[in-house]
Amino acid sequence: MAKQFVFFGRSSSLLLMIFYKLLLAAIQVLAGAMCLVIAFFVKHPAIIEAINSIPDKDRLDMVVQWIVERLTVWQVEYSIMINVGLILIALGLFSVIVAAGLWFKSSKIRLLALAVFGSLALYSLYQLAVNFSTLQAIVLAVDIYIIYYFWKIFYDGLGINKTI
Numbered sequence: 001m002a003k004q005f006v007f008f009g010r011s012s013s014l015l016l017m018i019f020y021k022l023l024l025a026a027i028q029v030l031a032g033a034m035c036l037v038i039a040f041f042v043k044h045p046a047i048i049e050a051i052n053s054i055p056d057k058d059r060l061d062m063v064v065q066w067i068v069e070r071l072t073v074w075q076v077e078y079s080i081m082i083n084v085g086l087i088l089i090a091l092g093l094f095s096v097i098v099a100a101g102l103w104f105k106s107s108k109i110r111l112l113a114l115a116v117f118g119s120l121a122l123y124s125l126y127q128l129a130v131n132f133s134t135l136q137a138i139v140l141a142v143d144i145y146i147i148y149y150f151w152k153i154f155y156d157g158l159g160i161n162k163t164i
Contacts, residue, residue, distance in 0.1 A: 017102055017149060021099035022095070022096065024095050025092040032086065034085075039078050039082045039085060042076055042081055047068065098112070110150050
């Protein structure tokens with residue numbers, strides 16, 4: 001039998017799940033912050049003229065100008081961008097809470113994660129049935145694996161699934 005890697009009393013698979021949740025949290029918070037910045041540009045379109053009046057534009061100025069021009073072409077609403085940004089930040093904070101719950105082996109957090117990932121998997125299954133794509137199939141497979149992992153950890157943590 002192969003020896004399992006353990007770090008601070010956590011298995012390698014648990015550490016990978018914690019790392020995954022923290023990485024996902026960072027991405028979600030950054031995306032939410034970007035949506036809030038976009039909402040700022042939507043709310044204050046006069047910044048476009050200020051950016052256009054800069055004589056020596058660097059690459060960041062050109063990227064900001066391109067983003068603001070795209071937002072005006074797409075006619076993005078301020079309230080929608082604020083709500084999307086806040087939801088993404090909330091999901092990122094939830095991912096941090098799940099990662100902390102995994103680290104401290106909290107059964108309440110595992111149940112909450114099972115409920116959330118179960119609902120996400122059902123939504124992914126619905127999206128897959130409506131409009132099939134390979135990426136959506138991969139996302140559904142990852143969601144199902146995460147549900148299996150949380151289910152296995154939950155029952156192993158309670159001592160229900162112990163084998164001799």
